[in-house]
Amino acid sequence: KYVDTDGKKISDDVVKSGNVGDAYTTEQKTIADYTFKEVQGSATGTFTDKVQTVTYVYTKNNVTPSPKPDDYSDIPESIKNNRNGNKNESTSENKNILPQTGDNEGLSMIGMISGLFLIFGTIVVILFKRKRQD
Template sequence: SATGTFTDQAQTVTYVYTKDPIAGGDVTAKYVDTDGNKISDDVVKSGNVGDAYTTEQKTIAGYTFKEVQGSATGTFTDQAQTVTYVYTKDPIAGGDVTAKYVDTDGDKISDDVVKSGNVGDAYTTEQKTIAGYNFKEVQGSATGTFTDQAQTVPYVYTKNNVTPSPKPNDHSDAPESSKGNGNKNVSTSEKKNTLPQTGDSEGLSMIGMISGLFLILGTIVMILVKRKRQD
């Protein structure tokens, strides 16, 4: 009793007090990806020092929960606390990257090479060695990352200038005099069977005349000898 009379016994009067609440520091639950980027709104918990708190793991579209950093449950203190929920991003198939191999006219000179991967993954395309062509340039990004869009990387080549080797019996380089205008190339055997030219015919005529004279003289001599024998 707070008031009363003394007795022969000791008495105790106890005054009981309740402690005034002390606001504790906030507890903040953060939701981030593996790079620390925020992927969902923070959740802030408030309470008095000594009160219990609980934080929750969220289901976030496109992400898979990996781990929690800090105390998911505990008590408020006079200091602010942070609980971090970490998520990994679900892979998203990216658009294909197609390496094309063309000449300067845009005509295909080798098979395409198609690369596939997830959005954000790195890609690399390669320059080919193509027989009969020299590499000129690449149009687009030879290396990069996959996106949600298809990408094309053209490799452009110039054609080699090759002088063709002459074929056997190919007279395409023969002089013009042996080509058209009705003229023909005459072989050696054909030349032997042709008539002699002007100079040759004159020589033969002279030989014929001399032979004729000898024949006449021989005839005259034979006649004279015969007559002499008859006499």
Template sequence: MTYVYTKDAVSGGDITVSYEDESGHKLAEDMIQSGNVGDSYTTEVKHIPGHTFKSIIGNATGQFTADAQSVTYVYTKDAVNPKPNSDNKNDVSPTTNGLPKTGENNIMMLLTMMSGMILVMMGVVGLRLKKNKK
């Protein structure tokens, strides 16, 4: 007779994953991971608009232990381009001058097409009249 024993799962301490700037201000909600002692865990860098990942405090991957653990992702704030001086009309900035927006000049396009069609029709009528006079 053979007896097989299994070890009872023991709940491990939670893993708290924080996302902060260099001053310690929260940039996103904390993530809490739970598991059993010995289970593996993995944390990830989040994309946070206006910020760039800088460093990590703690282990991004590891195993649950009986004690709670924390992982902190630290971000730096991205540089902000200053707005162009509105007093200087000659100031050209790539942020203010982009590609033209399509669909804004539908009336002008329609008028141009109609004018072209009228000119073509007038030319055809003029040629026919000239041909009939001969």
């Protein structure tokens, strides 16, 4: 049997069988969240005509609670202060953040159109100069 210190079953029982006089061996299990404490009965011995019980006793490990997802531990201190209503500090950290890809699609379009006009204008100027020279 595998139980905790209160006698509560924490793993499936293992039943061994054999002929009277044959040797037996029981094994200690590794059980998640538990630490082995003691064995009650003979872990090894010989089979008899009577029922023999070997009990492995385990203590429950202290489980440290995991931090809540809303603990804001990864947020800089200045932003935490603003979140709590303290508006004494300016958020200079936000000023240094670059825009993400696609944030300024309008500016990209203006840049492409300006480039096309510049190329087209250069070609027109070159053609007019050649016609004047001929």
